[in-house]
Amino acid sequence: MNLPATEELFREDSTLLHCEAVVLAQEEGGGLILDRTVAYPLGGGQAGDAGEIRAGSLSWRFSDTRKSKLHPGAILHLIEGEGPTPETRVTVAIDAPRREAHRRFHTATHLLCALLPYPVDGCSITETTARLDFHTDEAFDKAAIESGLRRLVAEARPVRQRWISEDELDANPGLVRSMSVQPPRGLGRVRVIEVEGVDLQPCGGTHVNNTAEIGALVVTKIEKKSAKTRRVVLGFAQVGAAGSGLSPA
Template sequence: MTEELFREDATLLGCDATVVGQGEGGVTLDRTVCYPLGGGQAGDTGWLVSREQRWRIADTRKSKESPGAIVHLIDGEPPAVGTPVRVEVDAPRRQAHRRFHTATHLLCALLPYPVDGCSITETYARLDFHTDQPFDKDALQAGLDRLVAEAHPVGHRWISEEELDANPGLVRSMSVQPPRGLGRVRVLEINGVDLQPCGGTHVSNTAEIGAVVVTKIEKKSAMTRRVVLGFAG
């Protein structure tokens, strides 16, 4: 299994690691700061650096062949197993993901409907809500601005699977369920605003989200309303 340093500290942008496997278009490391594609959030990009060479990390994915392992997709001939490397995350891209992902949690607080789809990228975020109710774009923007300005602390903790089972209302997503089998589940908490299972990367205070704008509200189907976010300017 790959030690997932990003789960505990989303501000960590680099770490030393060792190549422990090759395949699936890249290399597996014993530890990493790179978030793998999942939960609607894009995988991190960045670089692997050894004494002799530098490789571009084009994407980060969960291994399909080895549960618990994370594959770093790289350009060029991969480093050999046993090679010590430095992992470096593309910092501006990571920060965009952190801001957008936290902003989607604010949307969940403002819109009390189940979520049936999401996408978090470097340039936009979207969240699909299962409802036939219309959304007021101006009211939603005002709500986001207020929650950002209120500077709510953002943190995470771990609860047992039994605790989650006892509080099924914590799960807002209809399409992505928290991973099972590890005995514990990571929950993201925005103090006084939102609490739900989430494994993604986030800012540490809502003020760090900065200026985000509701760029579009769409009716995707009879029971789906989509909200799209972008950065101001």
């Protein structure tokens, strides 16, 4: 059975938290495929969304969102047991705090790329941490990185998404920072994220609209993973109990 690609509403507006959809199929293992969704599937280092699918008085919790390997372009909402039957009209609602954390952390990694201009050979973005692995043997200064992040967040720089042609990307190969993941090809265009005056690179993830929305960050770890790899892990910061300082959230 050939299924159409899932319409990815999150690509154009990552603030959308729910949408109406129609069930197309359910793969073995619990992957429910809809004609459209606001749920981002695991990819580009960013974790997938979780949430709930509702049909009338019935509801199904989905614990993760993935790309289908059987149906190119289709997105799986991972549920337990049997889901709604094909052609059922449903509402998809994602976990707002999880999405917000992903948006804030993903944009923060773009700021980190601007502060540390080295090739990236690893990335992970979850609800609680963001990690980038940089291909370099240079030592990193934790205080300098945190200071740079505070400055860029406080500058409240606009964050925009736009599309460029594959020819434009080929003419500017330096836009691609990742050593292991290349932008998808074959569509004739590539989505890029621009942090005004700071960073521009291909990216399919979800982001905030302004760096001020990221909030306070801390560098929780700087680690030497190999002779040529330095890992930086970020966390959100919060005012301590006594209101006297910042601590990891």
